[in-house]
Amino acid sequence: MIEIRNPADGSVVGSVPVAGEDEIDAALALANETKAAWARTPAAERGALLHTAAERLRAQADELAKVNEAETGRPREEAREGVLAGAGTLDQYAELGPVHRGRSLLGDPGATDLMVPEPRGVVVALTPWNDPVAVACGLLGAALATGNTVVHKPSERAPHTGQLLGELLSGVLPGGVLQTVHGDGGVGAILAMRDDVDVLAHVGSTATGRSIAASAAATGAKTLLENGGNDPLVIDADVDPVWAAGQAALGAFANSGQICVAVERIYVHEAIASEFLDALVKEAESRTPAPLVDRRHREHVHSHVSDAVSRGARALTGGAVPDGPGAHYPATVLAGCASELRVMTEETFGPVAPVQVVPSFDHGLAEAAKGEYGLAATVLTASMAHAQRAWRELPAGTVKVNNVFGGAPGGAAHPRGRSGNGYGYGPELLDELTQTKLVHVAPPG
Numbered sequence: 001m002i003e004i005r006n007p008a009d010g011s012v013v014g015s016v017p018v019a020g021e022d023e024i025d026a027a028l029a030l031a032n033e034t035k036a037a038w039a040r041t042p043a044a045e046r047g048a049l050l051h052t053a054a055e056r057l058r059a060q061a062d063e064l065a066k067v068n069e070a071e072t073g074r075p076r077e078e079a080r081e082g083v084l085a086g087a088g089t090l091d092q093y094a095e096l097g098p099v100h101r102g103r104s105l106l107g108d109p110g111a112t113d114l115m116v117p118e119p120r121g122v123v124v125a126l127t128p129w130n131d132p133v134a135v136a137c138g139l140l141g142a143a144l145a146t147g148n149t150v151v152h153k154p155s156e157r158a159p160h161t162g163q164l165l166g167e168l169l170s171g172v173l174p175g176g177v178l179q180t181v182h183g184d185g186g187v188g189a190i191l192a193m194r195d196d197v198d199v200l201a202h203v204g205s206t207a208t209g210r211s212i213a214a215s216a217a218a219t220g221a222k223t224l225l226e227n228g229g230n231d232p233l234v235i236d237a238d239v240d241p242v243w244a245a246g247q248a249a250l251g252a253f254a255n256s257g258q259i260c261v262a263v264e265r266i267y268v269h270e271a272i273a274s275e276f277l278d279a280l281v282k283e284a285e286s287r288t289p290a291p292l293v294d295r296r297h298r299e300h301v302h303s304h305v306s307d308a309v310s311r312g313a314r315a316l317t318g319g320a321v322p323d324g325p326g327a328h329y330p331a332t333v334l335a336g337c338a339s340e341l342r343v344m345t346e347e348t349f350g351p352v353a354p355v356q357v358v359p360s361f362d363h364g365l366a367e368a369a370k371g372e373y374g375l376a377a378t379v380l381t382a383s384m385a386h387a388q389r390a391w392r393e394l395p396a397g398t399v400k401v402n403n404v405f406g407g408a409p410g411g412a413a414h415p416r417g418r419s420g421n422g423y424g425y426g427p428e429l430l431d432e433l434t435q436t437k438l439v440h441v442a443p444p445g
Contacts, residue, residue, distance in 0.1 A: 002183070007291035021190065024181060038119075046098075047098050054094065067164055072129055083133045102115045121198035122150075125152045129155035132154060132155060144178065148198075157294065200212050235269060236379070248276075250405065268357055314335045332352045365394070379400075
């Protein structure tokens with residue numbers, strides 16, 4: 001059994017049973033048994049079912065948000081926004097699925113040549129706890145819209161949210177098309193090693209993603225991996241330091257820093273560093289310490305902070321584990337952070353803003369480009385030339401200029417380096433979850 005405790009007060013939320021190998025065998029057997037019929041279902045009919053599923057999510061948004069808050073500590077209104085975002089994503093793929101198309105080729109006039117997208121088969125989706133509904137709906141919606149069957153393992157840190165989501169979605173789908181199994185990394189490892197799985201889609205840690213990739217190399221499954229990030233923020237000398245501090249605080253402290261594209265390291269020009277740090281400290285101190293997902297994760301976050309302080313960084317505010325129940329941690333600002341510190345080279349995934357003062361924009365850009373991750377990056381600058389250089393030179397899948405969280409809907413990017421591979425969202429995800437068949441039809445004789 002997996003027991004979940006409320007990170008706000010330590011009370012028991014509930015428990016769910018871990019899937020055994022027999023249950024995993026049965027789920028994958030049913031997914032394989034039903035995949036042909038689901039693939040033959042007209043795309044418009046699949047889309048209509050996804051629209052119905054989206055409406056069910058909206059109707060249960062408050063309940064899903066309540067469960068999400070109890071399991072992970074995510075503020076209920078933010079959790080509800082995540083549910084509504086997930087419903088919107090289902091609607092998006094419900095519309096995109098029927099118009100996802102192949103191509104006709106201009107060959108011999110007496111023949112027909114086509115490139116036709118087909119479902120890949122059985123998709124195993126391993127989804128995270130930090131935005132459990134919105135992220136899951138992206139992978140599940142795209143997989144179902146393109147005619148794949150799905151076995152979904154939600155994070156062991158948000159199993160009740162994942163179970164309720166699965167019940168709402170599978171309740172409108174044919175039996176066996178979408179199934180939910182529970183467990184920790186051991187269950188995920190078993191699913192990843194199965195040779196009756198066609199796609200392994202994972203959003204989570206880099207270590208788990210690399211393990212999945214190794215398993216897929218042996219089984220031949222396609223992988224879609226959105227893994228860790230160590231996203232930089234570069235602040236130029238020509239921006240308002242108070243505004244920049246607000247952007248930095250939003251990027252580092254929203255959802256207690258537990259966002260895949262959170263700001264993980266900050267490089268600020270020395271010309272505005274003092275005013276920026278003063279304003280950032282005020283931003284941090286205005287926030288009430290919020291719970292992290294659990295105490296185990298709080299230990300991880302605090303180990304990064306302790307490592308930084310022991311090696312010369314200064315905690316301008318925060319940086320101490322509070323007394324009392326739950327897994328709360330304060331918004332923390334670290335100054336004097338050298339490049340080799342863990343808070344600057346690894347993913348902290350907590351409400352920590354480590355700052356390095358740099359002598360020039362060029363220096364900050366060069367520091368931001370270092371490292372093994374490449375999920376996202378942000379630059380704050382009033383210089384168009386610097387903005388153009390930044391988006392061209394930063395080795396990240398997503399680059400944002402003058403907005404830490406922004407962008408038009410429907411965008412998609414490839415993460416770089418240890419941050420994963422493949423399109424994990426947007427219309428291009430439909431391409432990832434289908435395989436192209438080349439067809440040549442000629443007359444006899």
